[in-house]
Amino acid sequence: MMSGIEQATPRLKLIQRVALTMLVVAGVVNYIDRATLAVANPLIREELGLSIADMGYLLSAFLWAYAFAQLPTGAMVDRLGPRILLTLGLSLWSLAQLLGGLVQSFGQFFGARVLLGLGEAPQFPTGARVVRDWFNQRDRGLATGIFNCASSLGTAIAVPLLTFLMLTFGWRAMFVIMGVAGLIVAAVWYLLYRNPHELALTQQENRYRTQGDPPGQRTKVTFREWKLLFRFRTTWGMVFGYFGCIYLTWIYTAWLPGYLEIERHMSVKYTGWAAAVPFACGVVGGVFGGYIADMLVRRGVAPLKSRSYPAAIALLGTAACTVAAAYVSSNALAIAFISLSLFLVYVTSTCAWALSSVAVPTNCTASIGAVQNFGGYLGGALAPTVTGLIAQKTGSFVPALVVGALIGVVSAGCYLFAVDRPITASDMDAMSDPQMHPLEVGASPTE
Template identity: 65%
Template sequence: MAMSASPPPGRTPRIVRTQRIALALLVLSGVINYIDRATLAVANPLIREELGLSVGDMGLLLSAFLWAYAFSQLPVGALVDRFGPRLMLSLGLGLWSLAQAAGGLVHNFTQFFAARMLLGIGEAPQFPTAARVSRDWFNARDRGTATGIWNCSSTLGSAISVPLLTFLMLYVGWRWMFLIVGAIGVAVAILAYAIYRNPGEVALTAEERAHLTEGDATGETTKLTLAEWRRLFTFRTTWGMLIGFFGVIYTLWIYASWLPAYLQMERHMSIAETGVLAAIPFGFGVVGSLLGGRLTDVLARRGVSPVNSRKWPMALSLAGAGLCTALAAWTPSNSLAIAFISAAMFLGYVATATAWAMVSVVAPANCTASLGAMQNFGGYLGGALAPMVTGFIVEASGSFAPALLVGAGLAILCAIAYAVIIRDPIPATRLDPAAGLAPAQ
């Protein structure tokens, strides 16, 4: 009789329990993260009417979050590496939830703008923290699957936010909608701090520590220093990740910000049809995230190097998302357009999962969150630009097709840059400033 494979000695019940708790908290907080982002878009007409805001004012409010989120990435990654995921996840979640609740109390544009900026700052630690948790609590062969699970919270939150928030808004009003979701976030922040632990706060055995670090090619260093953080920018791997993620998030935010309007204006669909059909691509995004993370682990277990098991799925899926976006622009068929957009979202979230999985294998543990935040900074520069650039192109041309083609071209170019620029991990010995200024990998 064939014997079932036994788990590695260091993968104890305590490790498994901690992994499950960590993933549950990351998915829950990630879903809340994306629900909170959507509150302004869902309540847009009612807020404009009550506060007397113009469409231009609403555009500024929508962009306030994105710019604050993007530029907060750089310092927040270093803070996560310095103080640990437990504190930074709880503080970030608590801060953005209070900012969300404050949105239900505002009375003018200035107050709302400040609340949205604070929301962006508070949400900034979420994904760098998740990348560090993957590195801290999962073996290198399992980090891709873990990343795919917590990364799917972004598209899952986007998929459920519109019906959930619309329900709340219709029954309790937009102000209470903001207050209720803010209160839920504060409760989850308290829960996260109470039940999650950093590895340094747990008396791990030698076998458990060996299991968690097995297969790492980067080595270990002490607590992150400012000099080490700055030196990350001297490595080509950092720039390849930053440029590649710019293309990913630019493409996804074309759809996140403009898909309903595209279906109504370009495809002449009714509001009722849009409400149903616009949710389909996000469902494909959930599947793409889960499969993308799993794919990296399958490749790694079959002997593909940790870097290549992430790099090639990311580059190929991003290029595929660009191609599908171009096909959506060119096809005259509404059904095919939905199919191509769904394929683009599926591949786009394969790309996000594999890109975040890259973070956990290319740098020493003490700068995992910092590198992830740098990648996310590049991504959300694209995310902040995509809604504006798309709007300007549509206004000038009278069609979404040129805007989609611009996004498609950027995706393909960034995919090529990702594949060409990234080569090797960043070892601890090269990160140490004492190593000098030898050519960076």
């Protein structure tokens, strides 16, 4: 148990509330913007004369751009700060969204989707850095859960909201409206948010922010330090662990309505509501994962293990529930198991992002989060394609769900056995020795 715990001052509490509120709003806009193409799919294909294969390329363009943009983006967040990077990211993805309403060809649309992926890349690494900057170690889990729940909340809101906008104003206006909304959020973030060094903080406020962190923390990441992250087992455990988390998430994100209609023979009208329930459960799971992480830290569990163990256990539960959903005959039971799957996979997601704030030195927080997210979205980019190919080959979604569950089990093992020690600044200094073998340096035995 921690002793002599500093408490957040009223000013810090206000900063925390404002920052988390804006992160949730930006995250919801982020996920709504991802869904615009899927919602307007039939109308876009008809107007632009695109094939189903063309739409597949457009859908995947975002995912691949988003995944590979993670690698430099995290380091940029750590280098330039959340205020600048999220403002730039929001502005870029909102302009890309706006351009989506003006395109006249496949090539133009493809470019807009790539820009959307590039622009959205800073969102979650920024959230990880904001939580590290403004919250004490014992409070970071719940704060991470709050900003991370925007992903499932945005997904749950997206279909009904975008359908309303599309039917009321047309699909092009839907893109433009969301683009303008994002630009407004970017302006608000820039005007209201400040990085810690931009404010005159008191000694008590700085003690609260840094209590429990290793001493001698640097403020900005260097390219050498960013490269060194890839020489640690913990980094690769986080990458491969998150791969399974996002692979399973995107099976449901991309295929849940289709699965319910094709495999479960549900009507389109019923499917819309049935598909929204599991993602609403994901919102609760995201916050609950953060609560669990904080509770374990307050009970004396090492910060790293307070994240990695719940992430692994929840991912194993997701795998089990995914298999159960595949094999039960009752549609109601299937929805129940899918809802539990999404509840648990968002527990894993929150714990994974909370790992970013305790697994590495402060100046590498967004960098490790983005590297982890890169691994996750390689899984996210593969999941829709692999699931579709397996379902087409076998005539059933059951084998595809089982494959996803197996990937989840392997990824859970990565959290249990590879993410075993935090990376300290002294570890990184030692690893910079050219005589040191990769993955040879362990972190300090105490956490």
